[in-house]
Amino acid sequence: MLAAEAPKSNADTETQSPNGDGRKRNRKICICVTLLILLLLIFKVLLVLSLTLFKPKNPTATVDSVVVDHLRTSVDVLNLKANLNLTLQAHLALKNPNRVGFSFGSTSALLSYKGQLVGEAPLPANRVGPQKTLHMNVKLTLMADRLLSESQVFSDVMSGSIPVNAFVKVAGRVSVFNVFKIKVKSSASCDVTISVSSRNVTSQHCKYSSKL
Known part of the structure; x- marks a missing residue:
């Protein structure tokens, strides 16, 4: 029984490995998208400030x-x-x-x-x-x-x-x-x-x- 179950365990490992890589890839994509959104928000805030509070005036x-x-x-x-x-x-x-x-x-x-x-x-x-x-x-x-x-x-x-x-x-x-x-x-x-x-x-x- 033990010998028969060993190949089944290896097969399970092989089928689960691609799913683990996929989850890591999705996590990286989410982090990159979140950072991009934060950078866009920061840029938007700087742009608004430059056009209002810090709007250039003529020396x-x-x-x-x-x-x-x-x-x-x-x-x-x-x-x-x-x-x-x-x-x-x-x-x-x-x-x-x-x-x-x-x-x-x-x-x-x-x-x-x-x-x-x-x-x-x-x-x-x-x-x-x-x-x-x-x-x-x-x-x-x-x-x-x-x-x-x-x-x-x-x-x-x-x-x-x-x-x-x-x-x-x-x-x-x-x-x-x-x-x-x-x-x-x-x-x-x-x-x-x-x-x-x-x-x-x-x-x-x-x-x-x-x-x-």
């Missing part, structure tokens, strides 16, 4: 003030020529209204005269913390060798006022949870009029723009 670059740091002029009336040496001190502010940090790359502040670039100052890459404002002082020096039209300089010096433009553009990105990264740009352009006699700024008109 704003402003020029709070422009002052004359140095101004020297000389006039050659016979030849209708004028030499101009000018250095401006500009105070910039970059405000980040977002609940996450804003990082921007290196750029330059530009000084123009009659639409012609006559000076620039580098601005290194930096980061503005959540809902913080970064203050920067920039020195813009006019490079006399870039002034192509001496007659215009002569006319402005003789009239007693020198018009220049200070411009800065900042480009960077806001990163939400290190997953959603949105590019943003902000710029400030200021038309400044400088008095030759008093050596100070008599008017300043600025335009600002920003976009995601």
Whole structure:
């Protein structure tokens, strides 16, 4: 009897083994599906937060003030020529209204005269913390060798006022949870009029723009 029952036991083992493997495979599939659902839920929550509480807002670059740091002029009336040496001190502010940090790359502040670039100052890459404002002082020096039209300089010096433009553009990105990264740009352009006699700024008109 014992010898007859032994083959039956082996047959039962062979028939039960595939079922055991099937149960393990089903268990793995259930675990994978559950993890996938959890990941999708987490992604959905992050997406909702990024579109509501952490919705990106435009950082704003402003020029709070422009002052004359140095101004020297000389006039050659016979030849209708004028030499101009000018250095401006500009105070910039970059405000980040977002609940996450804003990082921007290196750029330059530009000084123009009659639409012609006559000076620039580098601005290194930096980061503005959540809902913080970064203050920067920039020195813009006019490079006399870039002034192509001496007659215009002569006319402005003789009239007693020198018009220049200070411009800065900042480009960077806001990163939400290190997953959603949105590019943003902000710029400030200021038309400044400088008095030759008093050596100070008599008017300043600025335009600002920003976009995601």
